[in-house]
Amino acid sequence: MELIADVLMVAGSFGAAFYCHILSLRLKRFTTLETGMGGAIAVLSAQVDDMTRALDKAQGAANGSASSLEALTLRGEAVAKRLELLVASLHDLPDPDRAPAASPRPDPVEHSMVEADRRLRFVRRRGQRETLEAAE
Structure with a gap:
């Protein structure tokens, strides 16, 4: 009886060893x-x-x-x-439809002085910014 139990035990251990070998091969292929x-x-x-x-x-x-x-x-x-x-x-501002009363003509000398007092006015504008960046 002991002999039969020993033979079955050896056969079971060989089967388990074969199963472990197959699992290790599959695991190696799985993780490459x-x-x-x-x-x-x-x-x-x-x-x-x-x-x-x-x-x-x-x-x-x-x-x-x-x-x-x-x-x-x-x-x-x-x-x-x-x-x-x-x-x-x-x-x-007054309405433009109503004409102002006749005003006396300005003196040409005073008129030229008033024009000389006026200064040219320059307006600077910023250019458009091109800082926007598209996402990839």
């Missing part, structure tokens, strides 16, 4: 970096890193655009207030 899952995991990891960098770059561009837009909005509001003030001051 060139063709197996290890390669796929390495590729996916590289893609995640690239996407993280692209996302950070896009967030930086969006933050820059948001701050630029906020500054332009504030500037537009200030210009709108000035325009409202100018339109309100137009109500104080």
